[in-house]
Amino acid sequence: MEYDKNNVFYKIINKTLKADIVLEGKHFLAFHDIAPRAPVHILIIPKGYYVDYCDFVENASNAEILDLQKGIAQIVEIMKLKEGGYKLLSNAGKFKTQFLPEAQEVMHMHVHILGKSSEE
Ligand code: DGP
Secondary structure, three states, X not given: OOOOOOOHHHHHHOOOOOOOEEEEOOOEXXXXXXXXXXXXXXEEEEOOOOOOHHHHHHHOOHXXXXXXXXXXXXXXXXXXXXXXXXXXXXXXXXXXXOOOOOOOOOOOOOEEEEEOOOOO
């Protein structure tokens, strides 16, 4: 699937739409999900334009891939998620299951980081 710039994360990267940003790296942005499904629900996205996880891993540079992976670990640290545990989820396409009923809604690669801060 071709990347379509008509999506909200493209606007967040290009600062035409505001987001509650938690962390910015050279190649990624991490911000609070607008409709949180956990006490802590962060989205981490590459600044480069990739549709989904496979597009990202197949076409991004090693520096972009490493930066995003390290960014996830930094978010876990910053939001204090280690003690209580956390989940990582990246929706791609229209697949749904009973316990994870959402398909991909925003066609810009993103990873959901879900958990509960040990400070709460
Ligand atoms: P997915 O189903 O994996 O494509 O989830 C997309 C997520 O993006 C969903 O949890 C809601 C979130 N989202 C959609 N629009 C916005 C927005 O404008 N701002 C923020 N912060 N999150 C958004």
